[in-house]
Amino acid sequence: MSVKNIEELFIHELSDIYSAEKQLTRALPKLARAADNPALADGFTTHLAETQGQVERIDRIVEMLDIRLKRIKCAAMEGLVEEGKEIIDSIDAGALRDAALIGGAQKVEHYEIAAYGTLAALAKQLGYKDALKLLLETLQEEKATDEKLTMLAEQGGNQRAAREQKAA
Numbered sequence: 714m715s716v717k718n719i720e721e722l723f724i725h726e727l728s729d730i731y732s733a734e735k736q737l738t739r740a741l742p743k744l745a746r747a748a749d750n751p752a753l754a755d756g757f758t759t760h761l762a763e764t765q766g767q768v769e770r771i772d773r774i775v776e777m778l779d780i781r782l783k784r785i786k787c788a789a790m791e792g793l794v795e796e797g798k799e800i801i802d803s804i805d806a807g808a809l810r811d812a813a814l815i816g817g818a819q820k821v822e823h824y825e826i827a828a829y830g831t832l833a834a835l836a837k838q839l840g841y842k843d844a845l846k847l848l849l850e851t852l853q854e855e856k857a858t859d860e861k862l863t864m865l866a867e868q869g870g871n872q873r874a875a876r877e878q879k880a881a
Contacts, residue, residue: 724782726832727774727775728783736787747806750808770850793817793824822858823859830852
């Protein structure tokens, strides 16, 4: 990766999160199927539709700025998706798996929050006002998803996992 200026950094970071979002669109249906709690499964399905909208926003930014994304694979998201697969493969279906899936999903959200925050700061610095609006819209969605995951964990998901462990 040879980045020589802030505009190239913006394009690189946008390319990276585009790859991350594309990987996530493939992972979310698997997470939804693996979730035992219907509210968690619905949350993953809802976030899939949101993620597809976020990909479309990136496409709009690319078009409005007349830039070309780099063909890169987001290694961070690749690792987070792999962690999700390991959860599914190593923990039996039930509350404990759901708790682990929530934790993994929050790692994803925190990564995305950091990425979109960085992109918003770069867009602001570059004067990309229209792109900034779209990036901030996505950033708010990511924060809202993180809050929903926290509520799922706090409203019984983690307690259910603890109860199941004690009963075993």
